[in-house]
Amino acid sequence: MSNAFGFRAVLSPCIGVCSLDAGGLCEGCHRSTAEIARWSQMSDDERLHLMEVVLPGREAARA
Numbered sequence: 001m002s003n004a005f006g007f008r009a010v011l012s013p014c015i016g017v018c019s020l021d022a023g024g025l026c027e028g029c030h031r032s033t034a035e036i037a038r039w040s041q042m043s044d045d046e047r048l049h050l051m052e053v054v055l056p057g058r059e060a061a062r063a
Contacts, residue, residue: 010048012029030062
């Protein structure tokens with residue numbers, strides 16, 4: 001899904017519910033503080049992996 005500039009827009013998963021649970025993950029987006037801090041430096045592939053694999057897995061584990 002690349003464009004003419006060679007990158008994909010991977011929007012932040014932040015939903016504005018910024019509170020950490022006992023395990024150190026955000027209640028809203030399920031990211032760790034390190035992942036939140038590093039988001040702007042991540043490559044498109046890293047962001048996509050987080051969005052498509054890691055975060056859904058964490059969300060499912062919470063249910």
